[in-house]
C-alpha cells in the first residue's frame with residue numbers, strides 16, 4: 087500500500103446510508119474516485135451471518151471493478167475468508183501483532199490509534215497505516231473518544247514522518263484540508279459521502295478540495 091491510497095478513504099456499512107441502497111452508494115463513491123474502501127458492518131441493526139457475507143462479497147466485487155483496495159473492519163476471519171486486501175482493527179480488537187501474523191505480510195493492516203504510545207505499538211506490530219481520531223465530533227461511531235483535533239496527527243507526522251496517517255472523525259469538505267495540512271496523508275469518512283444525496287458529486291467535490299492541498303512533504 088502506498089500512502090497516496092489513503093487520500094480519500096471511504097468507510098461504509100449498511101447502517102450508514104439512510105434510505106439509500108448501500109451498493110449504489112458504494113458504486114457512486116467508487117465512480118467518483120475514492121482511493122480506498124473499508125467495509126464496516128457494525129451497530130445494532132448490522133447485517134450478520136450470510137447476509138453480512140453476501141453484502142461484503144458484493145462490496146468487494148465493486149472495489150475490484152474499480153481497482154480500489156477492499157479493507158474489512160474488525161472481522162479478521164471474514165477478511166481471510168473473502169481474501170480481502172486488508173483489515174482495520176482498533177485497540178479493543180485482537181492484538182495487532184497476532185493479526186499481522188494471521189493475515190500475512192501481503193495484506194494491508196490498519197490500526198486505530200489515540201496516542202503516540204498506541205502509534206508506536208502499531209508500528210511495532212507492522213501496521214501499514216494508522217487511523218488517528220476522532221479529529222472532530224462524529225455521529226458515526228457510538229463509542230468514539232471525544233474529539234481530539236489535529237494535535238496527535240501533527241505529533242505523529244513529526245515523530246514518524248514515514249508512517250502513513252489517515253485522519254478520521256467528523257471530516258467534511260470544510261475541514262478536510264486542515265487534516266491534510268496537519269500531516270495526514272488522507273482523510274477517512276462515512277457520512278460526508280454515505281448520507282449525501284449524490285455520493286458521486288460528494289466524492290468529486292472532496293477529491294477536488296483534497297487535491298488543492300497535497301501533504302506538505
Ligand SMILES: C=C1C=NC(C(F)(F)F)=NC1=N
Nearest residue numbers: 159174198216217252254274
Ligand atoms: C475506528 C476507525 C479508525 N480509523 C479508521 C481508518 F480510517 F481506517 F484508519 N477506521 C476505523 N474504523
Ligand SMILES: [Mg+2]
Nearest residue numbers: 160175176179
Ligand atoms: Mg474495532
